[in-house]
Amino acid sequence: MNAIVAIIRRDLLLAMRRKSEVLTALFFFIIVVSLFPLGIGPEPALLRKIAPGVLWVAALLATMLGLARLFAPDHADGTLEQMVLSPTPLGLLITGKIVAHWITTGLPLVLLAPVLGIQFDLEASALWVLVVALLLGTPLLSLIGAIGAALTLGVRGGGVLLSLLVLPLYVPALIFGAGAVEAHISGVGAGGHLSLLAALLALAVFFAPWATTAALRIALE
Amino acid sequence: MLTATDLSCVRGERRLFSGLDLAVGPGEWLHVQGENGAGKTSLLRILASLSPPEEGAIQWQGESIRELGEDFRRDLLFLGHHGAVKEDLTPLENLTLAAQLDGTTLDEATALKALARFGLRGREDLAVRFLSAGQKRRVLLARLAVRKAVLWILDEPFTALDVKAVDMLSGLIEEHLATGGMAILTSHQSMPLPNGRVLKI
Numbered sequence: 001m002n003a004i005v006a007i008i009r010r011d012l013l014l015a016m017r018r019k020s021e022v023l024t025a026l027f028f029f030i031i032v033v034s035l036f037p038l039g040i041g042p043e044p045a046l047l048r049k050i051a052p053g054v055l056w057v058a059a060l061l062a063t064m065l066g067l068a069r070l071f072a073p074d075h076a077d078g079t080l081e082q083m084v085l086s087p088t089p090l091g092l093l094i095t096g097k098i099v100a101h102w103i104t105t106g107l108p109l110v111l112l113a114p115v116l117g118i119q120f121d122l123e124a125s126a127l128w129v130l131v132v133a134l135l136l137g138t139p140l141l142s143l144i145g146a147i148g149a150a151l152t153l154g155v156r157g158g159g160v161l162l163s164l165l166v167l168p169l170y171v172p173a174l175i176f177g178a179g180a181v182e183a184h185i186s187g188v189g190a191g192g193h194l195s196l197l198a199a200l201l202a203l204a205v206f207f208a209p210w211a212t213t214a215a216l217r218i219a220l221e
Numbered sequence: 222m223l224t225a226t227d228l229s230c231v232r233g234e235r236r237l238f239s240g241l242d243l244a245v246g247p248g249e250w251l252h253v254q255g256e257n258g259a260g261k262t263s264l265l266r267i268l269a270s271l272s273p274p275e276e277g278a279i280q281w282q283g284e285s286i287r288e289l290g291e292d293f294r295r296d297l298l299f300l301g302h303h304g305a306v307k308e309d310l311t312p313l314e315n316l317t318l319a320a321q322l323d324g325t326t327l328d329e330a331t332a333l334k335a336l337a338r339f340g341l342r343g344r345e346d347l348a349v350r351f352l353s354a355g356q357k358r359r360v361l362l363a364r365l366a367v368r369k370a371v372l373w374i375l376d377e378p379f380t381a382l383d384v385k386a387v388d389m390l391s392g393l394i395e396e397h398l399a400t401g402g403m404a405i406l407t408s409h410q411s412m413p414l415p416n417g418r419v420l421k422i
Contacts, residue, residue: 078303
């Protein structure tokens with residue numbers, strides 16, 4: 001348990017020392033989301049309709065930006081080797097890294113989304129649903145992304161391959177996440193979509209660290 | 222005691238070595254020598270359980286290292302080509318965080334003492350990227366001094382070190398051997414340490 005806390009602390013400390021990487025993804029999210037109201041013009045009904053989809057797609061892409069850097073620096077400087085050889089099980093350390101990735105990329109998106117949602121004329125209750133959906137969805141994005149990042153580690157042109165590999169896997173999160181907000185706006189209720197999102201998250205929490213660990217071991221051999 | 226029997230290693234299409242036997246007991250060290258590309262690093266990675274051998278078995282205290290898993294890794298310290306030193310962290314943070322990832326704690330006084338021993342006094346709080354290549358290596362050597370491990374596997378530990386640091390490292394290895402430790406290392410330099418054996422591949 002101490003080792004998990006230590007690796008989360010270490011990765012957050014590294015993110016603090018290299019703020020630009022975290023801020024890039026964040027500004028990307030803000031700018032992409034803000035371009036839509038500017039491009040479409042003052043049509044509240046249309047903006048309300050596209051808001052969940054736009055916010056979610058932007059969140060997917062912003063998460064993708066930092067993924068290639070999830071394991072690559074540790075691989076390059078040999079830290080990953082030391083993690084494999086550590087007496088602490090590798091799965092625990094990887095889980096810690098994924099948590100740190102979510103704190104630095106996912107959590108800021110969750111906190112910013114309601115502010116950006118106002119641009120799309122979303123009402124307060126819809127903004128709440130959006131926050132809850134992102135709170136369930138962004139950890140899922142980090143977990144699935146970690147598998148992709150591990151599989152493409154050390155591969156030439158891995159960045160593009162990573163997008164091709166991971167984006168299709170993000171489709172369920174996108175459908176249920178954006179669907180939750182749409183269902184709430186249309187009056188059906190977001191419960192079903194959020195439950196499915198939570199179920200996906202539970203599944204990913206269980207399997208993703210294990211799959212990531214296996215992929216990393218292969219990458220290091 | 223580490224024993225390996227009938228090891229062979231294949232990289233791509235090429236067989237690097239085969240039928241290799243070795244044994245290292247308490248207080249002994251093994252000097253792995255060979256030309257560039259002979260498979261020294263591959264051998265060390267196999268012995269450290271980072272990659273599986275093509276054929277053969279490796280045993281630690283009489284049991285297979287695959288089965289021992291964590292118990293073997295607790296006794297092992299591996300230093301590879303890459304330093305596993307984070308450029309953005311200070312030497313002190315590097316040492317304490319590395320210890321914590323191994324599930325142990327390292328108090329600041331011990332870490333500072335180890336850094337001072339390797340001539341890094343006054344640079345504890347400077348990010349590692351501001352240090353020279355040799356000083357980065359010294360941060361790693363400080364890790365050797367603080368981590369309690371019985372078996373050291375060191376790949377080219379003398380790279381980028383100056384004469385004084387080479388002496389310090391030799392002293393550290395000698396101390397380690399005197400307390401019943403074991404070491405396997407590759408180096409192109411000859412080393413005047415007792416109980417050594419040379420393995421040519």
